[in-house]
Amino acid sequence: MFAVFKSQLRKDIRSPWAIILLLTGSIVLSLIASGTNQTTQTTVPVFSDDGAVLEKWEPLLNENDQFAFVTGTEADAQANIRDGEVNMALQLFEDDYRILTGSNMPQLQILEDYVHTLFTTEAQLQASGTNQIDALRQAVQEYLESPPYQLQIEAVGGGEIPEYNMELQLLFGFTLFMAMFTIGFKVNEISAERTNGIWDRMILSPLTKMSMYLGHLLSSFFVGFLQIIIVLLIFQYFMDYDLGNSFGKIVFITALFTLSMVSVAMLFTGFMKTPEQFQIIYSSTIPIIPVLSGVYMPPGMLSNPILLFIADLFPLVHAVDSLMDIALYDISWSDLALPSALMLLIGVISMGIGVNLVERRNS
Amino acid sequence: MLETIKLTKSFKGKKAVDDVDLYIDEGESIGLLGPNGAGKSTTISIISTLIKPSSGDVKLQGKSTIKNPAAIREVLGVVPQEIALYEELSAYENLKFFGEIYKVKRNTLETRIQETLEMVGLKERQKDLVKTFSGGMKRRVNIAAALLHKPKIMILDEPTVGIDPQSRNHILETVRKLNQEEGTTVLYTSHYMEEVEQLCRRVYIMDHGKVVASGSKEELLNILSSEDTLQIQLSGTTETVIKKINSFNAVRHVDKTSDGIRIITKKGSNILSELVHTVESEGIQITNYQMVTPSLEDVFLHLTGRTLRD
Known part of the structure; x- marks a missing residue:
């Protein structure tokens, strides 16, 4: 041998x-x-009939690393989906949104979760009745940095759950x-x-x-x-x-x-x-x-x-x-x-x- | 010492070896002669226990090697038709590997490697990689690899195919030494008639899987004792001339050669005048004419109706 x-x-x-x-x-x-893999960020065209709505939501939407929201027209977004250049697009309204897609894929759910959370948060801020939404948002963010209750998640063996x-x-x-x-x-x-x-x-x-x-x-x-x-x-x-x-x-x-x-x-x-x-x-x-x-x-x-x-x-x-x-x-x-x-x-x-x-x- | 009894091997219904009986005595040198596809390689593969026969038996000293392959493997050295060597390794490393798998004792392996390299004339090139060798040198290492464990029986399957005359002579001399000086029993297969004539005391002629004749060279040549062979050089040859000569009553066979034709006739028959007339009627001149002593090649032609290189 x-x-x-x-x-x-x-x-x-x-x-x-x-x-x-x-x-x-x-x-x-x-x-x-x-x-x-490091540079991968999913591009999502975003459009609206109302320019003010786009102006309001676009900066808020882009406060993440996973998706890049790019403003454009509805016709362009639909054409991009049809040609397979993008998988999803987002139509914005004053207090609502609609996701356009060509196929049902796992990323759709991730996008939906992200946009839904953002809209819910904004709705809660608006429900406070104040006119200074930006100041309130800032205050909430600062407050959340040291909240009264914290949920701590640990791995089974102790320590942080790794990403x-x-x-x-x-x-x-x-x-x-x-x-x-x-x-x-x-x-x-x-x-x-x-x-x-x-x-x-x-x-x-x-x-x-x-x-x-x-x-x-x-x-x-x-x-x-x-x-x-x-x-x-x-x-x-x-x-x-x-x-x-x-x-x-x-x-x-x-x-x-x-x-x-x-x-x-x-x-x-x-x-x-x-x-x-x-x-x-x-x-x-x-x-x-x-x-x-x-x-x-x-x-x-x-x-x-x-x-x-x-x-x-x-x-x-x-x-x-x-x-x-x-x-x-x-x-x-x-x-x-x-x-x-x-x-x-x-x-x-x-x-x-x-x-x-x-x-x-x-x- | 070694015999095959009604050896038969079929592949997909076709008989590659058909009822072959061979007998080899200890120290004998036997030639197995036949064209490509005659069944020589299959026969020696069965003898060396690489494949099992469909029927029949191989016996070494009276004991079946089909039932107990280890008995013959111990005393057997096989030189395959292919160059079964590691091209990336040197001649020395190849021999060391084969010596190790043959369990040659470590203290004698080095000596055996040098002896076999000396025998095949490659001692000076032992450190060179096999892939840098010529075809003839590779074949010599191929033989050396089968000699390391000092086998009592050597089977060589066409060991001189496609090599230069110098290597060919070296191989033939090595086989002759093995047989005559070291007493090794040799079974040598070839389709080169002159090699078998030179090396072997007895010859088995195979064709289409069968042994068509066997015996010493003299015994085989006696088969042609009732025939004459004429070698005729011509200024040209046509199929019509060959057909016409073939139709002579005394002619048994006509074969085209490089510069004319060879005719086998009944012993003592005189076809010269008829031959001259036929050839000249086709506008061809006879440039030379001689009656030749029959060779094993003629015997083969007579027995099978085809030449060894067909």
């Missing part, structure tokens, strides 16, 4: 460019995606995604060796089948695992990303994900006749998995049960969710039991079927 393991690693050391390229790719993609960090999710997503390629190409060495006769030579040697597979799969695991850990360490120590205080748990989940992904790649190998066929099919299938798993989107955006079911069949979604929970909430080992068990289950089933198919093809 160690002879096979060593020979595989020696090959990687001799031509490391593919691995270095994928490692660099995951760093670059994470950086680009987090940069894009959801999309940059971190993208980092985990891209790192694991790129590692899936490395692992796949490494496992594909089995197909290549079956084609070029090295596999047959090993069969004729005293080496057991178990040792042959273990040597190969262990080297694939090792390289994939090392790639993920290197990227995470770079982001933790050189890019100032906060991966939480439980790096041991992150290493554990990474190891389980890598193990499970090696098995999934083995399953692909079982179905493919040649290494070239593997490369085409694997490279075309793998990029779909993060999309189906919702790795590039904020939580809750993906709600289609069929897509969620398909995503659950791959270890990526379980690994990213677990890593986020570890980094943000420092969840306990017992909370990691379910995703760990699921990844192990995927691994065991895929490996069983994959090895069986490879052996059947050989015989």
